[in-house]
Amino acid sequence: MNAAIAAKELTKVYAEGKVEVTAVSSVDLQLNEGEVIGLLGPSGSGKTTLLSMMGCILKPTGGSLKIYGSEITEMDEGTLPAIRKKYISFIFQGFNLFPALTAYENVMLILKLKGIERSIADRKTQGLLSEVGLSQRMHFLPRDLSGGQKQRVAIARALAADSPIILADEPTGNLDFTNGRKVMEILKALAGEQKRCVIVSTHDNRIEDIFDRILIMEDGKIIKEKGRLS
Amino acid sequence: MFSVALRIISYDKVRSFITLLGVIFAVSLIFAQMGIYLGLMETSSIIIDSTPGDIWITSKNCKNFDFSQPLPEYLYYHVLSTEGVQWAEKLIVTWGIIKQKEGGTEQVEVVGYNPDNGIGGPWAMKVGDMREVKNGNFAIVDESAMRRLGDIQVGEYREVLWKRLRIVGISEEVKSFTTAPIIFTSYKLAQKLDPNWIGPDKTTFVIAKLAPGYPVEAVMSNLREKLKGVDVYTKKAFSMKTRLYWTIETGVGFSFLLTILISFLIGMLIVGQTIYNSTVEHIKEFGTLKAMGATNFDIYKLIFSQAMINALLGYLVSLVITILSVKLYEATDMVMVISVWVNFLVLGLTLIMCISSALVSILKIKKIDPAILFRG
Numbered sequence: 001m002n003a004a005i006a007a008k009e010l011t012k013v014y015a016e017g018k019v020e021v022t023a024v025s026s027v028d029l030q031l032n033e034g035e036v037i038g039l040l041g042p043s044g045s046g047k048t049t050l051l052s053m054m055g056c057i058l059k060p061t062g063g064s065l066k067i068y069g070s071e072i073t074e075m076d077e078g079t080l081p082a083i084r085k086k087y088i089s090f091i092f093q094g095f096n097l098f099p100a101l102t103a104y105e106n107v108m109l110i111l112k113l114k115g116i117e118r119s120i121a122d123r124k125t126q127g128l129l130s131e132v133g134l135s136q137r138m139h140f141l142p143r144d145l146s147g148g149q150k151q152r153v154a155i156a157r158a159l160a161a162d163s164p165i166i167l168a169d170e171p172t173g174n175l176d177f178t179n180g181r182k183v184m185e186i187l188k189a190l191a192g193e194q195k196r197c198v199i200v201s202t203h204d205n206r207i208e209d210i211f212d213r214i215l216i217m218e219d220g221k222i223i224k225e226k227g228r229l230s
Numbered sequence: 231m232f233s234v235a236l237r238i239i240s241y242d243k244v245r246s247f248i249t250l251l252g253v254i255f256a257v258s259l260i261f262a263q264m265g266i267y268l269g270l271m272e273t274s275s276i277i278i279d280s281t282p283g284d285i286w287i288t289s290k291n292c293k294n295f296d297f298s299q300p301l302p303e304y305l306y307y308h309v310l311s312t313e314g315v316q317w318a319e320k321l322i323v324t325w326g327i328i329k330q331k332e333g334g335t336e337q338v339e340v341v342g343y344n345p346d347n348g349i350g351g352p353w354a355m356k357v358g359d360m361r362e363v364k365n366g367n368f369a370i371v372d373e374s375a376m377r378r379l380g381d382i383q384v385g386e387y388r389e390v391l392w393k394r395l396r397i398v399g400i401s402e403e404v405k406s407f408t409t410a411p412i413i414f415t416s417y418k419l420a421q422k423l424d425p426n427w428i429g430p431d432k433t434t435f436v437i438a439k440l441a442p443g444y445p446v447e448a449v450m451s452n453l454r455e456k457l458k459g460v461d462v463y464t465k466k467a468f469s470m471k472t473r474l475y476w477t478i479e480t481g482v483g484f485s486f487l488l489t490i491l492i493s494f495l496i497g498m499l500i501v502g503q504t505i506y507n508s509t510v511e512h513i514k515e516f517g518t519l520k521a522m523g524a525t526n527f528d529i530y531k532l533i534f535s536q537a538m539i540n541a542l543l544g545y546l547v548s549l550v551i552t553i554l555s556v557k558l559y560e561a562t563d564m565v566m567v568i569s570v571w572v573n574f575l576v577l578g579l580t581l582i583m584c585i586s587s588a589l590v591s592i593l594k595i596k597k598i599d600p601a602i603l604f605r606g
Contacts (some may be wrong), residue, residue: 057521057603085523092603096518100241101234109234113524141241161522169603 004068004087004165004197005031005054011062012049012220023049025220026063031197033164036188038208039201041217047201048169050217054199055088055167056080067165085114088165089158091187093173095150097142103129103153104138107160114161128156132186148179155187159194166191168200177206184210231528235535238508246540249504253544254551256497257580260490261552264572267486269565274407274476275469277341280353283319283437284446286468287453288461294475295468296339296408298323300432305457309436312452314444319343320433321350322420328379328413329389336378337410338390342420349437352414357384358399363416370399375411377563390415391423405565407476494583501540502587509533509591516595517603529595533588541584545577 012024024046031037031054039047052058053065056072057080065072067087075083097106104125111121129138132152134145142150151171158166168187172180184200184207191198200211208214213227239246272279278286278295287309289299309318322342327335343350345364352360356373363370369390371382382388386397390413406412421428428434440449446464453462463471477483509516516529552568559566 055521081520081523081525084521088522090518090521090603092514092518094514096514096603098234098238098512098515100238105234105237109519110522112231112234113519113522113528158522163522 002033002068003030003066004033005029005199006066007054007063009063010050010053010060010065012046012053012058013061022220024053024060027220027222029215029222031199033197034192034195035212036191036198036200036210038211038214039199039217040203040205040208040214043203045217046220047217049220051167051169051199051201054165055090056083087163088167089161089163091151091154091158091166091168091171093170095142095147095154095174097150097153097157099142102139102141103134103145103149103156106142106153107157110157110160124160125156128159129153131159131190132156146179147175148183151175151179151183152186155183155190159190159196164196166196166198168198170202170204171200172202172204172207180204181207181210231531232535232539235532235539238512238532239536239539242508245504245508249501249540250544250547252500252504253497253540253580253584254547256493256500256583257544257548257576258551259493260497260579261548261568261572261576262555262566263486263489263493264576265552265556265566265568266559266564267483268567268569268572269559270407270482271473271477272567273405273565275472276404277323277350277412278465278469278472280403281321281350281437281465282439283349284440284465285315285438285450285453286463286465287436287438287457288463288468289434290459290461292461293479294472295323296472298434300428300434301436301460303431303433305460306433306436308456309438309453312438312449312456314441314449314452316439316441318436318438319347319349320417321435321437322417322428323434324420324424324428325410326391326413326423328411331380338375338413339406339408339410340390340420340423341412341414342417342423343414344417350435352399352401352404354402356400356402360399360401360414362398363414363419365416367393367395367419368398368415369395369419370401370414371397372401372404372406372412372414374405374563375413378409378411393423395419405563494579497544497580497583498587500587501537501584502590504540505533505536505588505591506594508536509594513594513598514603517598520598521603526596530592533591533595534585537584537588538581541580544584545580548576548580549573 007027007029010024010027014021014023041047053060060073067083107125107128108121129135132155134149134152137145172183187198188210211227215222216224289301292298306318306320309315324340326338326340328338329335345361348360352370362368382397384397387394404412421430440446450462519529556566
């Protein structure tokens with residue numbers, strides 16, 4: 001299996017005035033293509049900080065972080081957007097869809113930004129929305145979609161970017177159990193088929209069985225790892 | 231990006247409508263102020279611009295067309311005999327009082343021209359002929375004077391500077407910048423009407439036409455050498471001098487400029503605030519695009535497209551309103567000039583207004599930290 005993300009002694013320390021707070025401390029991990037990994041832990045355990053570093057949004061203060069072999073800690077801030085564009089997509093708890101754009105247009109927008117030719121982008125968008133079960137609702141505005149449907153649009157958008165890594169922050173946080181589970185099953189199936197590396201930060205214990213591996217965090221450290229592939 | 235911007239604008243109809251109203255208000259005001267200013271300026275020099283000839287000889291330090299000192303009439307012969315002058319003509323502009331039918335009086339501007347060739351006289355007649363002022367106490371009144379002087383018919387008599395003049399024609403297009411009605415008489419009658427100021431041996435202007443092949447600067451130089459105590463201008467320069475006098479000396483230009491500037495700022499504030507609010511509302515969506523690798527420039531295009539759409543829509547509606555209101559202005563005796571270059575200038579100003587108003591939003595976008603997306 002190819003390592004999508006590899007971290008060694010990964011550390012993030014925030015300086016708050018004269019006080020230093022260690023949000024993530026010496027984390028070692030390797031996340032591979034085709035895996036769906038759960039990042040679990042209580043609030044303040046460092047999940048979001050770790051996810052932000054893996055998403056090249058926050059720069060680590062120590063250790064090593066490699067995305068497909070490229071060392072992130074040595075890059076300047078200006079290089080990180082290019083890494084994100086090439087390797088990383090996001091799914092958020094709040095969906096973050098443009099309310100004025102239909103499901104179809106929200107997905108198309110990412111492809112437009114990537115400079116994909118219109119006819120190809122159109123086919124791809126329709127295909128992805130069909131795969132997430134929204135072929136009948138692709139021309140609906142987000143306000144006319146349920147929470148689960150909105151999150152499925154966000155998944156289609158994340159997949160449209162063709163990024164090998166998908167980072168999902170509490171993707172089921174705004175959904176009821178049934179819808180949350182359905183969304184995760186879709187994400188897992190598509191990620192598996194397309195050999196993506198999916199990392200999901202969540203509080204939701206009820207979807208644990210979806211993950212190939214689970215990393216449990218506490219006080220900035222991975223205190224436990226469990227799962228089929230571990 | 232333009233289509234996405236259009237969708238964002240059309241989604242929030244109430245806000246977009248208010249923004250559009252703001253742009254229309256500001257742009258219509260800019261159009262109106264510019265149009266009226268240019269109309270006034272055109273009016274202020276309309277007789278100069280409509281009179282044939284290339285060179286105007288005026289009294290020394292003459293500030294404008296309307297307030298010029300008398301010149302000795304013999305200068306006309308000096309001009310006529312100058313090398314490079316094809317023809318020359320005299321023109322009198324003076325001020326007088328006209329008695330109203332019902333007994334009141336009004337100030338009028340009297341223009342005395344040679345009816346044999348019509349130089350300096352009315353160029354568009356509604357009733358009568360401009361030659362009919364010859365050989366008698368005859369006058370032509372411009373139709374724009376009716377508002378001040380009441381309904382005047384050809385054949386009526388009016389007292390100007392205590393002389394009874396018979397109205398022999400009604401001219402068109404000769405509105406006065408000073409709002410005093412313009413009355414045309416023969417050159418000789420104008421001299422007689424105001425014997426103390428003009429008199430039989432004085433004129434106000436001498437107008438000269440260049441002979442073919444003579445450069446204007448050379449002829450003007452000859453005239454300056456030959457004539458002492460006068461100013462010599464090209465027609466264009468004297469027209470501009472008159473326009474600048476009214477623009478600068480009276481503060482008219484400043485007041486129009488100030489109104490245009492205020493309208494511009496109002497428009498900028500309205501559009502700026504709307505786009506900024508919309509940007510703040512969509513900050514997470516923009517952040518998501520940035521997180522997925524969109525550059526700041528990609529998002530700037532979206533913001534600027536919104537500004538451009540507001541500008542173009544607002545401009546088009548304002549243009550229609552302005553075109554429709556030209557007749558309304560004319561009905562109130564005001565001239566509004568909306569030329570092609572004014573259209574382009576206002577379009578440019580509208581685009582600058584809307585695009586610069588988007589700059590605050592651009593700063594906001596520049597500062598978006600994708601990390602906000604993880605903060606709930």
